Amino acid sequence: MLSTLHHPPRRLSRFFPANNKPRHFHTKPVLSSSQPVTDQSPSSTSPPESQILSIRHSLLSREVTATQLAETYLSRLKLAEPQLKSFIHVSNNVLKEAQSIDDKIKRNENVGPLAGVLVGVKDNICTVDMPSTAGSRVLENYRPPFDATAVKKVKEFDGIVVGKTNLDEFGMGSTTESSSFQVTANPWDISRVPGGSSGGSAAAVSARQCVVSLGSDTGGSVRQPASFCGVVGLKPTYGRVSRYGLIAYASSLDVIGCFGSSVADTGILLSAISGHDRLDATSSKQEVPDFTSQLISAALLESKPLKGLKVGVIRETLENGVDSGVKSTVLGAVSHLEELGCTLSEVSLPSFSLGLPAYYILASSESSSNLSRYDGVRYGNQAAAEDLNALYGDSRAKGFGSEACQNENFDGNVRTLIQKSFKTALDENDILISPAAPSAAYKIGEKKNDPLAMYSGDIMTVNVNLAGLPALVLPCGFVEGGPIGLPVGLQMIGAAFDEGKLLKVGHIFEQTLQGCRFVPPLIADGIPQ
């Protein structure tokens, strides 16, 4: 068991040891003896490339057709799905849409930046031609009459929605186990959870069932599964992406986020879905920069590409309750950043520990409000009952899992406090660093009956939601566990609407990280290049 939440912590007086011996990354994932994977040999490790850009290149150079690409992905999806169960619904129109892109290319028409890119969409984001259940029986047969704005934009840019990915019911959970339909497995070890609530989206990208995917992040639901599944996850600033069409959990915290196998892919997807939407009054009118233009190719990097970048390491995130393997991996990543020229410092967020209780109070009161419409009459399964009150009670008990029946109270003052302490820290630093989760992926069922332990797993991420800031999680190494080791995610937190900086730093980090290849063992065949 990797989680050290209950283990005595290893004390470190400082994060950066005085002996100054450069910490090296786990250059080689710890392989489990039982399952050698040829693909995973250290010799084949090269920095992750942008799948989206390579797809675009091969499409436009007529090397492959969108249909061929889609078929490759679909066959892999089908192959992995029985074990992974990351999709609730797979679209029937993928090949048809791929064909229409091929037709466009044939006619030499312009195609959008996401042409031929298969996008998985978390099932709490509305899609017009597919069910949108939010992982709940209550919405089992619900088909929205509209596309979420993010989905609409993906389609406008010629992206292909491959299907709806699994999640914890209404996004409430951290393991994807509370989905009403299926439990999704972690591609790195199918006996482990993929994290949650966007576990399906993370697992699908990790297993290359789709190129990129959309998730939603209320308290870490993009970042924690990204960490567990070894993919890049981006939680944008609150208001950067329209929430229209996102089935609400806690409206003041919810954001739609992106998953990709590289920072570049995540950035391209974010560019596509960002921007003000007049259907969402909370979406920001802040200008959307071209996030990808700041990404510099590895070949052109200087020796110290991040010189002068001030990085603050959040002290509270490396204290008690953090798995030792995770801690050392993150500290390794920190020294890598130092090697890249960053100026490191240790920052303290005094309100950090308040985040979790504040989050759960806020989230449960907002969710109880948002979920009150699912009375079992308008949506879902209606229970047979004598009178109206009994009808409502029975239907809700029938439709909702245990997670959705929670308390209803409220306090928001802590939020201001947290926002202030982040502001202070970010005035002094360009980005803040922390682990994305206190542990790597744990076993399915391990924490199911210990909700408090599961909640405390959100401790690294909820503060960012309360402050509304953007955060990028990218894999930075491995810890022991599973057949070939388990990935660990590094969380970078930036100032509001400064996703560009996070993507730039993340991209350089990713390109310069040696010896790691974050491809899970489950993938039998090669990734199309």
Add this chain to the structure above:
Amino acid sequence: MKSTHTQTATQEKQQPSPKIKSSPQSNQAKTRTLDRISKEYEAIIGIETHVQLSTLSKAFCPCPYIYGSQPNTSVCPICMGLPGALPVVNSKVVEFAVKLGLALNCKLSFYSKFDRKQYFYPDLPKGYQISQFDIPIATGGYLDVDLPVEFGGGHRRFGITRVHMEEDAGKLLHADDGEYSQEITFPIMLHWFSALLTLLYLYALQVDLNRAGVPLLEIVSEPDMRTGIEAAEYAAELQRLVRYLGVSNGNMQEGSLRCDVNVSIRPVGQSKFGTKVEIKNLNSFSSINRAIDFEIARQALLYSQGKADQIVQETRLWEEGSQKTVTMRKKEGLADYRYFPEPDLPEVILNKEYVDSIQSSLPELPEMKRRRYEEMGLSMQDVLFLANDINQLYVVSFEGPACAFGLSLTGNVARFFDATIEKGADVKLAANWIMGDIAAYMKNEKLTINEIKLSAAELAELIASIKGATISGKIGKEVLDFASLYLMLQNELYGVFGPYDGLCTSLRLIIVSGKGSSILFELMAKGGTVKGIIIEKDLVQIVDPSEIEKMVDKVLSENPKQLEQYRGGKTKLQGFFAGQLPPADMEAGTPQSRKVMVIADPTRESAGALQYALSHVLLEEDELVLLHVDTPNSWKNPFITFLRKPSNSQYTTPASLSSSSEGAAAPGGEDFLEEMKQACEVAKPKLRVHVEKVHTESGNKAAIILSQSTAHGVDLLIIGQRRSLSNAILGYRRAGGSLRGSKGVDTAEYLIQNSKCNCVGVQRKGQNAGYLLNTKTYRNFWLLA
């Protein structure tokens, strides 16, 4: 006339006052007891009002709302609360809220927000209502009201606690209501997902979400009202206000203005409030009034019987049928709505420029209008009539969100009045005209003041034309009235007309007020200009006003007793005074001789007509033609009529087979004509009198008279008239019923309407009661002998 048109709040005051049910014998005694008991208690009344805003689209989505449209035809994912849909504030809602807040003298919250009010009900699609909780957009204002004169009058100021924005819920329909049946499908299936809602339709309970998301303003008053009439007037003033501002149509029947009333009572002198009871289902101002009065009586009775503990905090329903309130639901303490800030909507932040621009765009509000009119010297009754508008009385229903186009639906009467005054019309006269003839016309024709053709400018012109030459100051209204009447008589009865010389403004030019009315009706019905009608109808007479003044003075001073009575309200005496005025002064008027034709028959009516002509019309130099038209009577032997000999009379027309009838066929034939002629000679020896007899077989007497009068070049035609048309219709017949027209239409009436010259219908009222006169433009004028 005025009192019938005052505000609706005071309309149905005569409706039965609430009574506690009891045995019929003791009912009256009981009511008396109740009145006494009620005096020992003081009622505390506060009102919560929901005003539905007339925005083009709903509060948080682009759906329009049209009252009465088919269920679920004006819905979208947002107002249906579909998962994933988000609300966006309609900026018009904020604008309207600021408008009303300013008009209610409130303090505006420059920073406010929306909150979610959570409660569970099938008509609430999201499971919560978007409302405002701790920071309403406006607080701490007041509303000024003038109570109607008939209820003691008086000015009141009622405090406004708060105004906040919120959305409406849907409507529950019961399938067995009959109002909506199960056959109802979705005529406009916007999306196939509407099928979701059809699920609901399979059950007895159905939901119509058209109204869901429609913007409301909730206005909470301070508990400042003490009586039902005060509460009703408060609501009526609020309705006026929202209509003046154009933020709502304020229609109570459609639910655009909903009032929930809180009533508690306490013994006079006690400072602690009693237990309050909420009353719902108040669909009119009068039901507000009656429900409150009932509730006060009910509570007072319980108090006086020592059963004060039976007054519990509850919601009661006003039942219009039985005129009482009944328990709807008891309240278990304060409901916990679990308010929290609506996370889907940003804060509402106002800035000073925005508020200032709205403030400067506010129209003149009813209260300002009333104070302004009051300063003009109008009586409170006049003030209330004009400023409080009567439009709603005539407008049956509003169609569409007209308000949204900036068209204010009320204040039209006041606007018309203001425009009239702006053109220089006398304030009091303009008020009288509007409240009198114009209001009556609007009521009869069911028109609004905007729909009649009369323009304010023309009314001003008319008033000026009438007033221009008549007497101002001096002896005031009476002189004006009688002078006008006098001139009317001259015009109508003496046929004195002069050409319009285009000098309307000249002091010597008078248009008679009797004519004024007719011009007015012409203007209201057909439009046009005063001058145009004067020329067209040849209604101008040149008279020296000072002469009339003198005559009127004389009559008034000679009849002090009648004048006293007249001033005391006996307006019918107008006729008396007019009758006292001497016939037209020919030196001042028209000296040339006129030809007057009186229709002669052996009847009382005819005799009366002649009597009237001799005493009031004819002068020595005039010429009189007595015309008798002989028609075959139904009881006569047709052969006898057929065998009549040709006439040897002076005047024959090709169309007639006239004869001087002899024998039984025309009983008393020559005699009555001869008698009439002699009567004339006695009365006016110098008068030239001709007798004419015409016989017709066709029975169309009126046509013969018309052609005869034209042939003679008659200036004035006088005909006896039966008491009323209805008498004729009811079969009231007399032996010599020769005044009947060929087609059942009263001959006299036909002539009055169609004669080329002026025609006067005369009914003599008894021996000394004078005459009731009818002319084309003046009906039922009672001229006292």
